[in-house]
Amino acid sequence: MERSLTLAVTALLTAPLAFLLFAWLTASMAGKGGSDIVIGYAYSSALLGMVAAVAWVFLLYFVANRFLSAPFLKYIQLVDAALLAGWLLAWWMHLDRQPQKFTYAQSRPILEVELRASASVLLGKSIEDACYIQFTGGENFNLPHPERVRKEEDAIILPWETTLFTVKEWEVRVFLHDQLVTFVLNLPKEPAHTMIWSEWSNPTSTDDELLPQSLMLRYRFRVVPYGSQ
Known part of the structure; x- marks a missing residue:
């Protein structure tokens, strides 16, 4: 139970990274095209980013759950704690930059x-x-x-x-x-x-x-x- 929960948390915490990576790769393809092309790539980047994030959650959970040995579980938990702290800090910085x-x-x-x-x-x-x-x-x-x-x-x-x-x-x-x-x-x-x-x-x-x-x-x-x- 602990193993499954830890791997699920890891997959969810790393999913935003997959979203940002695929969204950035898609958006970068827009280059210097016209405004319609840029808008099209912007929508595509968001959609592909979400698809990549969902796929990443299931893929990482499946692979880790099948091949990762139990002794590495505590290290994954440390990574989870660091990721959670990082996302909380990023969210706080985002809120701090919002208009008052x-x-x-x-x-x-x-x-x-x-x-x-x-x-x-x-x-x-x-x-x-x-x-x-x-x-x-x-x-x-x-x-x-x-x-x-x-x-x-x-x-x-x-x-x-x-x-x-x-x-x-x-x-x-x-x-x-x-x-x-x-x-x-x-x-x-x-x-x-x-x-x-x-x-x-x-x-x-x-x-x-x-x-x-x-x-x-x-x-x-x-x-x-x-x-x-």
């Missing part, structure tokens, strides 16, 4: 951003024409505020906000004259309450070495009752 759905009773979550640009990088344009702000970390509703643009010393500041529905990661992209500038925000995965403004931060990544001195961003998370600004 924001729901606050009678309130809406808002990410507020202020973009600070030196006049020299605007090339004579207004900041709202030269810069486009985009939250790329999840589903949201962007709302720039060109009517609130202000000047501080030699810099122009553009306020912007977005209502958040889901958040996968806290990342804001700014397109300055079509050049991509990325800011990664230091916020918790699911803020529990309204937070204060951050310090002005430099871009996380940019192709222009001079931009970190000319383009900065600060931000805050707010929970706002419906009907309030």
Whole structure:
């Protein structure tokens, strides 16, 4: 009984590997074909992967049950434990990367951003024409505020906000004259309450070495009752 149960568990724990292998082999055959070909191979890869997984379960169980000697049973059980731990870790990592759905009773979550640009990088344009702000970390509703643009010393500041529905990661992209500038925000995965403004931060990544001195961003998370600004 113990032998049969151990081999059945082994077959089930290794079945996803068979699915992934055959699905990957089938999908890789799509190459650089047209969209219809790619879609066809995608469906085929999933179907063949499932067939391979089921066949693998029965084949492995049959072969191991017939030819594997009893002294190797404890080693198989160790492999089963390692596989189970690995799949649980992979599942936890998968869940951790899923978008966080924001729901606050009678309130809406808002990410507020202020973009600070030196006049020299605007090339004579207004900041709202030269810069486009985009939250790329999840589903949201962007709302720039060109009517609130202000000047501080030699810099122009553009306020912007977005209502958040889901958040996968806290990342804001700014397109300055079509050049991509990325800011990664230091916020918790699911803020529990309204937070204060951050310090002005430099871009996380940019192709222009001079931009970190000319383009900065600060931000805050707010929970706002419906009907309030």
